[in-house]
Amino acid sequence: MPTDADAVLYTDGSSLGNPGPAGAGFVLEEPDGTVVERAIPLGETTVGVAEYRALIAGLSEAISRGVRQVHVYSDSEFLCRQLQGEYKVRSANIRPLYKWVCKLISRFDEFQIKHTTREGNQRADALARQAAEQAKQNKKEN
Numbered sequence: 001m002p003t004d005a006d007a008v009l010y011t012d013g014s015s016l017g018n019p020g021p022a023g024a025g026f027v028l029e030e031p032d033g034t035v036v037e038r039a040i041p042l043g044e045t046t047v048g049v050a051e052y053r054a055l056i057a058g059l060s061e062a063i064s065r066g067v068r069q070v071h072v073y074s075d076s077e078f079l080c081r082q083l084q085g086e087y088k089v090r091s092a093n094i095r096p097l098y099k100w101v102c103k104l105i106s107r108f109d110e111f112q113i114k115h116t117t118r119e120g121n122q123r124a125d126a127l128a129r130q131a132a133e134q135a136k137q138n139k140k141e142n
Helices: 046-063 077-083 095-105 117-141
Strands: 005-013 020-029 035-045 071-074 110-115
Touching: 005 035, 005 046, 005 117, 020 046, 020 071, 020 117, 035 046, 035 117, 046 077, 046 095, 071 117, 077 095, 077 110
Parallel strands: 005 071, 071 110
Antiparallel strands: 005 020, 020 035
């Protein structure tokens, strides 16, 4: 369980089709009570890539804010299990993102990732869906 010194990061990715217009979302709750939220349109990609991009964005934000201990919650079972070493990373599209995440993780004194339900990840889910809708709108405009 997170302590008072730990930041909590909720991440989610969304794709309207697989592949399709996609988005990433994260919510970072810092120990001092600061909350940072982002919805990031990604263009056309898969939900797996969107999940990893959400985690990369959230971890990068945490690092930039000086966070040293982070507990991550994601409703992506495959992402959690890959990072816990239970599933192999087989996808050529995911492998470089996995390596990027591992480099980011190495910058923390403490890192934990846990699978949560969609209900336990509602705000990050909403941000990811919002970003995917924005990606869809951006595609229509271009």
